[in-house]
Amino acid sequence: MRKPPLSAGYWRFSPYCTRLTPVGGSLARLRAWLERSSAGRVPGAAAAQKASEGSKVPGQGIYVAQRSKQYRAGNCRLGMLRPLPAAVQDFMNITVFDEHHEVFLFWEESIASGKLHKGSTLLHVDGHADLAAPWVQDSVYSPNVRRFVRTQLNIGNFILPAVLRGIFNQVIFLDRARAPRKKEKHNIGTLYGSGRWINMDFPKDRLSASLYPDAKEWQYTIIGDASDIKAQDFTLDIDLDYFYGYYSPRPQYEICLSDRQLKHVKKMFLSDDKYKISLNKFAVEKRTLRAKTLRGLEDVICNSSREWIECAIKYFTDSLKVKPASASICRSVKSGYTPAKHAQYAEETLIKYLKGHKGMDYSDIVSAFEVYPFITRVGDIIYNPLLNKKMELERDNRFIWDGIARGKNLRQIFKDMFSRCEGERKSLEKEVLKFIFYLKGNFFIK
Structure with a gap:
């Protein structure tokens, strides 16, 4: 039983034309060997496996299929390859x-x-x-x-x-x-x-x-x-x-606030002592919280x-x-x-x-x-951004966008949020602030 002329590599069959694509070895030697074989079948599959296993290059093997005419004519079962020799399949x-x-x-x-x-x-x-x-x-x-x-x-x-x-x-x-x-x-x-x-x-x-x-x-x-x-x-x-x-997989749409809109929102919140947000205090808390969370975890967390x-x-x-x-x-x-x-x-x-x-x-x-x-x-x-323009937003901001979808303005939405979540006012204020400063969009405050 002849050994296939494999050197340092393996071969794959191209279904688009009657040719063999070499990854290693000699194309002429392998083509001549296949012509001497019966209808493209590989009698030396066991030897091919042994030869490929003995190679020093990792991940090598042999993959020989039937001719591309079977693809075009549809003679293969399921329109695909005929079963390969058992030694190759293993x-x-x-x-x-x-x-x-x-x-x-x-x-x-x-x-x-x-x-x-x-x-x-x-x-x-x-x-x-x-x-x-x-x-x-x-x-x-x-x-x-x-x-x-x-x-x-x-x-x-x-x-x-x-x-x-x-x-x-x-x-x-x-x-x-x-x-x-x-x-x-x-x-x-x-x-x-x-x-x-x-x-x-x-x-x-x-x-x-x-x-x-x-x-x-x-x-x-x-x-x-x-x-x-x-x-x-x-x-x-x-x-x-x-x-x-x-x-x-969907595009992340950002909302842009103009300076006039941002000034209006700040005035709406900072004018009332009950809902007043201390921007500097929140910034300090956020930085401190992040420092406490990441301290000592440099060897655990991934940086990329x-x-x-x-x-x-x-x-x-x-x-x-x-x-x-x-x-x-x-x-x-x-x-x-x-x-x-x-x-x-x-x-x-x-x-x-x-x-x-x-x-x-x-x-x-x-x-x-x-x-x-x-x-x-x-x-x-299915997920073509030209066909599906649904905004992907964080779960924390879902309530805000539901209100916008129902035609409410920002003042009504924020009042509803504070009235429903009075017990969690401090955490809610942080979410509102994140919404104002991190999301940007094209809408006007009425």
């Missing part, structure tokens, strides 16, 4: 995706190749539950998975179709808010088994059995820490926005976003006590949930910690750009 465990609903194809391909068993457990590590029920025009059970994902799914509704198709019967959601452990059982099915009208939590009776012949029972668990995982065989699905809890992300990733991987069967990583940059300037760093850091943690030997990283080139991202326009 060490391809992490797949990186751009948007989260694209992982649905990865799950289906894993089922088809035997790497994932139906009815398994999903560990969903995400900043959002992604449990929206899709309003689909095509059936969930459609054999053309490629078209179904491209036209019917988006970044928030891909888990329930996976449950309906039997890929998972248990979903574990790692909540970023450290919620207490919660376990629920739900029913799910589609009206008349059509795969189009999805319904949940209907009663178990004869009528429901006739209306939802494809009904399934599945378990949904919410945990606050990865150490609570008890399942031995599960699929790990990570969205990088889990580690960016402070980041908002990258340090904070690495701390969060390290805590997650250290808490994960059980090795997953496979893992997928979603970038969520296009949809805006992960800041683009830190996405690559977060991805590389997560892969680094997953590789060296608890014997998780991930020898190769497969990019979804090469495996699934046909994906069009349906969820891109």
Whole structure:
């Protein structure tokens, strides 16, 4: 059995044209070797794995697929790759995706190749539950998975179709808010088994059995820490926005106060001794409070976003006590949930910690750009700032903006606030002051 002509690197197949993209080695040698093989299949897969494992360059492997004609003609099952040789499949465990609903194809391909068993457990590590029920025009059970994902799914509704198709019967959601452990059982099915009208939590009776012949029972668990995982065989699905809890995909609109408006507001408050705010005193209190909070914590707190992300990733991987069967990583940059300037760093850091943690030997990283080139991202326009101009504001200022939305002027809003919160007047004064000096906007005081 011939050994593949690999030197210091690995090869990937380009689905857009009939060529091989070299990362290392000789293109002519590998092309000649593939031509001598049967229809592009690799008889020396075991030797290729051994050769790649013996290389000194970390993260090397071999990834050889069928020819690109199968992409164009749609002859592959699910419109994707044919199953790779078993020796190659064993060490391809992490797949990186751009948007989260694209992982649905990865799950289906894993089922088809035997790497994932139906009815398994999903560990969903995400900043959002992604449990929206899709309003689909095509059936969930459609054999053309490629078209179904491209036209019917988006970044928030891909888990329930996976449950309906039997890929998972248990979903574990790692909540970023450290919620207490919660376990629920739900029913799910589609009206008349059509795969189009999805319904949940209907009663178990004869009528429901006739209306939802494809009904399934599945378990949904919410945990606050990865150490609570008890399942031995599960699929790990990570969205990088889990580690960016402070980041908002929508634009932060600021309110601008002119000098005349600010003078009017100061006069309104400082004229009454009952509600008088001492600006200097508040400034001193704020500076003192910050000094007391941060004193002695220089070695604990992080001074940059990258340090904070690495701390969060390290805590997650250290808490994960059980090795997953496979893992997928979603970038969520296009949809805006992960800041683009830190996405690559977060991805590389997560892969680094997953590789060296608890014997998780991930020898190769497969990019979804090469495996699934046909994906069009349906969820891109969901959070387009041109379409959604809803202001994202702090929770402390929500009462003020609710009043503005109802047509009240600032004087009425502040009077209502003080009348409702008389017992907390001092803390409320600070919030009003923060609103005046930190938020800026284009409105006039009547």
